[in-house]
Amino acid sequence: MIEEISNAEILLPEIQREYVWKPTQVAKLMDSIYRGYPFGSLLFWETDDVPETRDMSVSGPEPTPSKPPLFLLDGQQRLTSLHRVFTDHPDAQVVFHVENQKFQNQSAATRRDPKWVKVADVLDPKASMLRLTQRLLDAGSTLEDHEIEDRLGRIKQLRNRHFVMEVLKGFPYEEVAEIFVRVNSGGRRLGTLDLAMATLSTRWKGVLTKLQDESQHWLGHGYGHIDVNFLSRALAGVVLGRGLSVWSHSKLRQTGDTELERGWEVVKRGLRRLIPLLERELKLTRSDPLPSMIVLIPLVVLLGERSEDTVDEETSKGIIYWLLLATIRTRYSGSTDTRLSQDIRSARQPDPVRALLEGLSVENSRAEVTERALRGRTKESPYFFLSLLVARARDARDWWYGTDILPDTEDAPKLEHHHVHPPSTLDDPRFDKAMVNDLANLVFISAQASKKINGRTPAEYFPTLHEDELRQHLVPVDVALRSPDGYPRFLDARRHLLAEAMNALLDRFRPAFLDEVPVENADPSAGLALDLALYGSLRDGGRIVFTASGDGIAWVGWANMAELDSAIESARIAGIDSDVTIAGESVPVEMLEDSLQITIGPFLVTGTPEEWRTVFDRELETSQPLSSLPPVESKRWDSEPVRFPVTSTD
Template sequence: MTVDIRDEGPIRHPQPEVPRLANLADRILHGDILLPKFQRAFVWNRRQVLELLDSVVKNYPIGSILLWQTNLGELASERTVAGLSVRPPRPGYPVNYILDGQQRLSTIFGALHWKPNEDPDSIWNIVYDLAEQKFMHRTTDDEPPMFQIPTRLLSDPADYFGRVGLIAEPELQLRAKQVFARFQDYSIAAIVLHDMPVDEVAKVFGRINSTGTPLDVVDLVRAATWTPDFDLTEEVDTLLAVLEAKKYGRIDRKTILRTIAAAAGLGFSNSDMDNLRRLSGRQITAAVGEVAVAARRAVDFLATQIGTPRAAALPYLNQFAPLVEVFRQVPKPTAAQFSAIHRWFWLTASGGYFKGWNSTQMLADCIAIAEFAAKRTADIEISVAVPTSNFWRRNQFRADNAPAKLLALLLAYEQPLDLRTGQRIDVDKALSWDNDKEFHHFFPRDFLRRARYSTAQINVCANFIMLSSVSNIWISNQPPSRYLRDLCDTEGEAEVRKRAATCLVDADAFAAAQRDDFEGFLRARSETLHQRLTALIGLLDSSGGAPKTVGYAEPDNYDAMEEPVDRDSDD
């Protein structure tokens, strides 16, 4: 079969050019080369910047760039490149948009055109050290030594050689001239696309995998769906503004994109997010509108029903995406459904379910949520089991890890009292995780070290409670038997035991602490934490005995869990 493509109109093939790198930087400054709105931000770090400059001065190849030349004057573009202002394009003239090579061109532009009156700690405050023969960053606007030449002078021959002429050593002068020549003569391959429709250009950009910094799924979807009237970033910002209004803190872009993909009828996985590229801007905007409403309900639930006032308190950030989808499909839960959502949260927080959230689980979650929304199931069914009480004795308390956050939520749920003062602990401050100053060892660290316990034994979750810093300083390194006796003498033992109970230290654990029996304390407290967790999940039998089991068994040590091969998660 013969395919006739003559009706598609004239086609201009991509045109290769070999411009000088310094000229490209000048063209950026003058608005001839621009960043389209669907480009992502500058993401290179200081090391990558210096390595690129070093490659140029050593005449190493740095790859090609891809430009799109068009007369679309109304196409939205950035007015800054690498944080530096650029001039607007000339009206009526074609401009060139960077499709591939942004990080490299931005680096050259920033290094050559940064102005010293800007932030001295800028990533573009760079000098070339002629003695060391290498580029380096400076953090001050003081004049550098004569043998260090600011890279910004490379854009102006008069200024550059005026500086070089003041260098006394002939060898350093020769090196300076060589550096200038390398930057002026260095050429780079540039492919220019002409007369291509904007929707096709966005697709081309979406297929590019830049050599230095690969595009993530959010960048790819943004590029492939971008039009002059639709920018995915603006839609994501809409959802982030919802969370900011609730003072819930930042949720990462990928998690937000998962919620959008699910609301669009796709799912939570990377492939589901990628399939957003097949939808129109109108369809995505509609999904964002639904997510915005559901996200408010999810945040209210987390803050009031669970006690997670901020996103930082979630044991797993990925819990947020399915929870939003639940409230999208069940906007007005019944009392029984609220209880089921409550149980789902605590179960997924405790069983390590989201540690290796893979595409198979994501599909199962979509089905489970739909079944729950249709009231065909009483619970959001998942395959996971509650770890045993050993969990609390085997997992380390490390700031911001999942077991520590789970413990913090359990403690916050009890509205704990400070052991020494009897005042309520500021759980909102503790759950912000800006620091871990509200969490301290019940058996002091130095006391246990003297008793020959290892750091791993000392720092298990079962040995931590919420405690004010002032009270922790008062306890210092005293044995529990001593500081508890002093507290009981001044406050009364019944009162101290009541305060300890709000910290989930029961009578058996308290008695073990009075004997300085660390092992006995850990056993008793781990059991208390376990029973409290299983009660929240709703898995205790009617007599209050052993918890019922569901799904598969999870290891009690999170650190020992192996990641699934088909893992599809950032956590």
């Protein structure tokens, strides 16, 4: 099989997903095969009607096929991983410790320890077991030479391991795609996006190439997140007129080529009108700061289906206004595709901007950002994105070096941010981690600028900056706010400046029909807070404490960190719903469309699995010893929970 992959005699049909296994998973696979654990069967398709294919994530010399290929339907991750190990792929440097019989990916530590041997070296047909055994004995192995030879020999014998192969013959591509969907849905969760991509590739030969070419175009313009996944979701949205669902792939199967071609032209035209608009009006020269790419899809529909080549100023501004409000309100943090369906319908109305704003329930009010809404927000909050936009609007530059805070080159480093008051200067019981990492203490400066600060207070380093450099970043210049004692007042002052600037940004794009209506808070969760604090770790029975507060809300509860982490990973990787115990009650951890939601006391906390993972990683980085856990009196919360985005947690 390894040779057949190298010779392009085993190929991947276009319906396959990308290779996604991490090095740790590859090492576990080798360990399982070494121990004789079940490997699972492999499913192939044999056909004379050669389909479009995609590259396997392997390397090697130019293939020289000597027989017709088989197309791999199930087993891509396993076979690709094996090929990488056998061929010494740089991303699969699996090593074996001969004494404890452990496999892991190569690291600096294993390179220093000669008792670790690279699996690829053992699998090499020319490898001498005698020399490898002697090398390990010379390294101080306490095993007898015959034991070393036996263990290395078991790795060597992996070349002769037999696997069960099932080969489909006589099936057309459409049926094979359906088989692929059914088979893969039973393993790693096949989401609605995977279903749509598989169906599109059967309906429209060469669609993957079209999506990849378009993705490359936008990568060259700094918008690398306009990838194949985004484009396939956008195409399905245009063609179906709604977000994705299990229903979608059967509907896509009935779509004709003409309709798909027309939909694809709409997507391309919409992007070519929308991205320059974002660059011109918001100075958003890259896609990575956007909290959600889905927010662009209704606007792609709106702009791509317009017959006029130009977009009037009122519509252009209304589009930006809706994008900003949809971001503040985390429009797609829950029921993603249901809301996307609503917004695509709105984008096709005679007055699309008004219809889109009706979907946000702000058609009869002016949205405003309050200082209260910014209190306790962190870099995971959508206000982090707005703070970048207002800094860009003021032509903020990197302190001391004067470079652009958001360079637009394809290979530019990711957006950087650092603390105005460094954490080391706020090592005081008065300032908890939420205060230290408050959005109001973050500015968009480079790592080089942060090193120049080098743990100094603003009182020490502000004098080396011009006041205009501070004002561009909405940083107050009052000397009394530069010491740790003045830090709480610094946060208040900067929140005031940020809120003022964010409202000015909203006012710049607000449609005229909203001028004469009442003002309301732009963020429905303003004044509400959910603080997370981790004590201990995943290994020692760590507990995560939740503290909810707000108008009429005061609640504390805790959960076992390992149990909650496991439930989130099960939902993220396999789409499996489960339950966890929070404040003594069993609550469901549920996947609803692409959103994971958990009821935590007064809040129904929602977000994508990736957003939950980011928040939990944040807590792991700032965990406190288990011995520091304070007494927690958990109380049952009986009222209806309020929806709360996980990105707004502290």
